[in-house]
Amino acid sequence: MTRLRRSFGAPMAALIVLLTGTWVLGLIAAPQVIMIEQSLWKMDRPAGADELSVQIDRLYNRLDMLMLDRAAARTLRTPSATEAKLAQIDAERAALAAEIADLETAERTPVKTWTLSNYAQMGQAHLRIFAKTILASLAVTAIAFAVCYPIAFAIAKLEPPRRAALIMLALVIPYAINELLRVFAWQMILNYGGPLNAALGLVGIGPVPFLESGSGVFVAMVYAYILFMVFPLYNVLETLDTNQIEAARDLGAKTWQIHRRIVLPHARPGIAVGCIMTFMLSAGSYSVPYIMTRGTAAPWFAQLVYNRFFQASDWNVGAAYAVSLLAVCTGFVFLMMRLLKVRLRDIAK
Amino acid sequence: MTRTGSGLLLRVYMGVFFLYMFLPLGIMVAAGFNAYSPPSVTVWKGFTLHWFVELWQDDRMWSGLANSVLIEGAVIALALPMGLAGALLLGRLGTRAAGVLYTAMVSPLLTPGIILGISTVIFWRGLEVSAGLFTAILAQTTFIASYTMLMFMARLQRQDTALEEAALDLGATPFQAFRRITLPFLRPTILTAAVIAFLQSFENYNTTMFAIGGAHTLVTEIGSRMRFGLSPAINALGILFILATIVFALAWGALKARERRAAEHAT
Numbered sequence: 064m065t066r067l068r069r070s071f072g073a074p075m076a077a078l079i080v081l082l083t084g085t086w087v088l089g090l091i092a093a094p095q096v097i098m099i100e101q102s103l104w105k106m107d108r109p110a111g112a113d114e115l116s117v118q119i120d121r122l123y124n125r126l127d128m129l130m131l132d133r134a135a136a137r138t139l140r141t142p143s144a145t146e147a148k149l150a151q152i153d154a155e156r157a158a159l160a161a162e163i164a165d166l167e168t169a170e171r172t173p174v175k176t177w178t179l180s181n182y183a184q185m186g187q188a189h190l191r192i193f194a195k196t197i198l199a200s201l202a203v204t205a206i207a208f209a210v211c212y213p214i215a216f217a218i219a220k221l222e223p224p225r226r227a228a229l230i231m232l233a234l235v236i237p238y239a240i241n242e243l244l245r246v247f248a249w250q251m252i253l254n255y256g257g258p259l260n261a262a263l264g265l266v267g268i269g270p271v272p273f274l275e276s277g278s279g280v281f282v283a284m285v286y287a288y289i290l291f292m293v294f295p296l297y298n299v300l301e302t303l304d305t306n307q308i309e310a311a312r313d314l315g316a317k318t319w320q321i322h323r324r325i326v327l328p329h330a331r332p333g334i335a336v337g338c339i340m341t342f343m344l345s346a347g348s349y350s351v352p353y354i355m356t357r358g359t360a361a362p363w364f365a366q367l368v369y370n371r372f373f374q375a376s377d378w379n380v381g382a383a384y385a386v387s388l389l390a391v392c393t394g395f396v397f398l399m400m401r402l403l404k405v406r407l408r409d410i411a412k
Numbered sequence: 413m414t415r416t417g418s419g420l421l422l423r424v425y426m427g428v429f430f431l432y433m434f435l436p437l438g439i440m441v442a443a444g445f446n447a448y449s450p451p452s453v454t455v456w457k458g459f460t461l462h463w464f465v466e467l468w469q470d471d472r473m474w475s476g477l478a479n480s481v482l483i484e485g486a487v488i489a490l491a492l493p494m495g496l497a498g499a500l501l502l503g504r505l506g507t508r509a510a511g512v513l514y515t516a517m518v519s520p521l522l523t524p525g526i527i528l529g530i531s532t533v534i535f536w537r538g539l540e541v542s543a544g545l546f547t548a549i550l551a552q553t554t555f556i557a558s559y560t561m562l563m564f565m566a567r568l569q570r571q572d573t574a575l576e577e578a579a580l581d582l583g584a585t586p587f588q589a590f591r592r593i594t595l596p597f598l599r600p601t602i603l604t605a606a607v608i609a610f611l612q613s614f615e616n617y618n619t620t621m622f623a624i625g626g627a628h629t630l631v632t633e634i635g636s637r638m639r640f641g642l643s644p645a646i647n648a649l650g651i652l653f654i655l656a657t658i659v660f661a662l663a664w665g666a667l668k669a670r671e672r673r674a675a676e677h678a679t
Binding site: 066067069070071072074075078079080081082083085086087090091092093094095097098101210213214217218221228232233234235236237239240241242243244245246247248249250251252254256257258261286290318339343344346347348349350353354357358365368369372378381382385388389392393396407408 | 418419422423425426429430432433434436437439440443451452453454455493494496497498500501504513514515516517518519520522523524525526527528530531532533534535537538550553554557585586587590611615617618621622631634635638639640641646650653654657658660661662664665668
């Protein structure tokens with residue numbers, strides 16, 4: 064803190080701390096904490112609501128008894144005695160009525176109950192969708208890596224630098240184009256009357272309901288997120304000294320040995336970034352299933368989360384779903400960092 | 413396999429990959445010029461610009477564009493100072509504290525966008541603020557500030573601190589030294605960070621969709637239209653996006669080339 068003040072002067076140091084604090088605490092930490100908190104409680108009937116209702120019944124009985132007493136009091140001999148008795152009974156009735164009102168609000172007002180039951184709400188069907196979404200995201204990640212590794216290697220190490228820069232610039236175009244457009248292109252291709260079904264029709268197959276069966280979601284996901292694997296891989300492979308590869312080859316290493324012992328170890332940070340990005344984007348993708356299924360195929364997990372909040376209006380269960388997804392993605396980040404032995408500082412560049 | 417043989421194989425593979433990347437976009441572009449609705453390339457009814465006209469007359473698209481621009485302006489105004497403050501603070505902390513702060517600041521980039529969106533809405537709902545443009549701005553700022561922070565951090569690491577120290581030795585106040593030396597040094601990064609923040613905000617779908625409530629931006633509106641793909645006006649808009657992206661990519665390439673030349677001159 065003193066270093067900060069010495070570097071920038073007190074007013075600016077205060078501003079820097081204020082801005083960073085607002086961002087880190089107000090925008091990043093607080094919403095996550097509140098979301099987790101929200102997932103851990105629900106509004107419930109108060110504890111002991113049953114006993115309360117028995118007690119209320121008893122009080123009502125007592126009230127009825129008082130009414131009988133009151134009727135009986137009218138037959139008392141002296142008017143003054145009647146007056147006194149009536150006043151006493153009325154006071155008792157008022158007290159009883161107040162007590163009943165209190166108990167009834169206590170019985171009716173739901174109380175905030177801490178519980179893990181929001182997480183258990185994910186029944187068989189939703190759990191299956193959760194698992195499907197995660198498995199599909201893992202598959203997208205694996206396919207993206209398998210397809211992109213040779214591409215990134217070829218561009219970074221086999222092309223002359225100037226040509227490599229041009230190729231990467233060309234790839235920026237499909238990469239930077241809005242994700243929705245990439246998805247929409249595949250919706251057209253896989254549509255019932257689309258070009259793919261037209262081509263299949265020529266050889267006497269189909270038409271195949273790609274969109275309605277949900278398989279289109281997977282195809283479009285691979286297409287939409289594959290370039291998030293190419294760029295990180297290319298960036299690390301570009302920094303690999305080609306002499307290392309040449310030396311290994313001169314010493315008699317086979318191609319797969321060169322990749323296993325030299326290229327892949329060097330590419331670890333890029334692999335980590337590529338896998339984390341691809342997995343996270345796929346697992347949390349709302350756009351791809353939303354556009355590709357048109358509501359005809361079974362929903363994906365992001366859609367379930369959306370529906371919990373904005374259609375079922377069950378914010379506690381919705382928060383539990385969101386936290387589950389967050390937990391899986393965070394787990395994947397740690398897994399990748401551990402498997403590939405990279406630190407966060409190597410990742411975010 | 414011989415080396416030239418595997419080289420040829422890689423070339424073919426790369427060609428197929430490029431075809432895979434560009435052909436779908438080509439199909440979408442073609443349908444935008446086809447005088448047939450819904451968007452199609454299998455039924456060709458001749459060339460038309462009618463869908464651009466239809467797009468031009470679409471009021472919801474215009475209001476979405478207005479909302480997008482509003483959100484972008486606010487996001488840039490928030491994310492740039494926050495990212496810069498974070499990067500400056502990071503450089504003045506001890507190793508351990510810097511590590512914790514750094515993790516916190518990059519965590520939004522590793523979080524699914526829908527989580528950033530919905531957690532912002534949950535948080536502000538507790539304060540009786542319902543979802544809308546305001547929550548969309550904050551949700552986007554959460555992760556866009558991470559990008560700007562990383563960009564400022566990279567630039568600051570290359571700064572020669574001797575200049576700043578010299579200014580301080582010569583009697584400048586810390587603020588003067590920052591304003592006259594550090595800020596001019598950061599100027600190119602401020603510009604590129606603003607461009608990146610603009611693009612990230614404009615193009616964002618998943619976070620915005622979960623944070624914006626009943627309002628809409630251009631991109632969320634495109635999303636709901638695409639679902640049923642009824643009119644090729646969407647394709648026309650796609651063509652405009654593609655053109656904008658090409659212009660942007662070329663400008664970016666030119667900028668990079670200039671930077672490289674400048675770096676070569678310097679050495």
